[in-house]
Amino acid sequence: MSAADRRERGAAIVAEQVCRRHPPDIVAVDDVSLSIERGEFVVLTGPSGSGKTSLLSLIGGLDRPTSGRVLIDGTPLDEIPSDRYHREVVGFVFQHHNLLGHLPARGNVEIPLIGAGIGRRERRERAEALLREVGLGHRVNALSSTLSGGERQRVAVARALANDPRLLLADEPTGALDSESAERVLDLLEDARERRGATLLVVTYDPLLGDRADRLLHLRDGRLVDEPDRPYLRAATQQPQG
Numbered sequence: 219m220s221a222a223d224r225r226e227r228g229a230a231i232v233a234e235q236v237c238r239r240h241p242p243d244i245v246a247v248d249d250v251s252l253s254i255e256r257g258e259f260v261v262l263t264g265p266s267g268s269g270k271t272s273l274l275s276l277i278g279g280l281d282r283p284t285s286g287r288v289l290i291d292g293t294p295l296d297e298i299p300s301d302r303y304h305r306e307v308v309g310f311v312f313q314h315h316n317l318l319g320h321l322p323a324r325g326n327v328e329i330p331l332i333g334a335g336i337g338r339r340e341r342r343e344r345a346e347a348l349l350r351e352v353g354l355g356h357r358v359n360a361l362s363s364t365l366s367g368g369e370r371q372r373v374a375v376a377r378a379l380a381n382d383p384r385l386l387l388a389d390e391p392t393g394a395l396d397s398e399s400a401e402r403v404l405d406l407l408e409d410a411r412e413r414r415g416a417t418l419l420v421v422t423y424d425p426l427l428g429d430r431a432d433r434l435l436h437l438r439d440g441r442l443v444d445e446p447d448r449p450y451l452r453a454a455t456q457q458p459q460g
């Protein structure tokens with residue numbers, strides 16, 4: 219199916235000849251075209267420095283292509299107001315979870331709800347419900363800085379889900395976790411897809427995620443490449459270097 223066909227059927231994400239250059243001569247993303255169906259779970263992998271985070275940032279509206287364009291549900295991303303996109307459409311899980319350590323777990327999950335015109339009490343209830351969903355109902359008042367790595371990552375997932383995003387983007391969400399915590403985070407992401415119909419795009423080296431994804435995309439030197447097997451999916455401690 220061509221990218222244009224998928225767009226007609228309402229692909230969640232389309233990239234059309236997307237490039238991201240950094241002066242003077244770095245090409246982080248080089249002419250990438252792709253299409254991801256609604257509700258699909260796609261893993262993006264490739265060696266270190268191949269452009270995975272750069273591409274995720276372009277799709278997540280954290281950065282803009284130097285040429286080409288990204289469409290979300292058929293609408294060019296640069297026509298969607300950035301605050302609306304981040305408030306209503308997309309949720310992010312970062313590897314280093316970017317939690318505010320001085321806030322309790324609940325406070326972190328409430329952050330995306332603050333700009334959404336939701337009253338304080340409802341925000342609180344929703345954040346607590348999400349934390350229960352990720353198995354942290356007993357830790358809602360714990361300062362994030364006192365949580366374990368796996369717990370923090372689960373808070374990060376709860377925060378990413380707070381706005382009920384239809385697009386969930388994750389950058390090495392299990393990279394820093396032991397296998398049990400990694401399984402748990404992965405279950406949460408898959409649950410978001412099954413229960414909420416979210417589309418998942420996940421950057422990873424983790425074979426566990428690769429096994430569960432519908433499809434793997436491989437980047438090398440900023441370009442999408444065909445790989446016969448899964449050379450970049452290895453335990454985090456054995457990450458291949460560029």
Ligand SMILES: Nc1ncnc2c1ncn2[C@@H]1O[C@H](COP(=O)(O)OP(=O)(O)OP(=O)(O)O)[C@@H](O)[C@H]1O
Pocket residue numbers: 240244245246264265266267268269270271272273
């Ligand atoms: N702001 C920037 N300025 C200059 N070069 C950049 C910038 N951001 C990324 N790059 C370069 O673009 C290339 C792709 O980087 P990116 O972080 O997207 O790779 P990656 O595949 O996510 O790597 P890793 O797996 O190590 O996180 C790298 O060569 C990187 O040094």
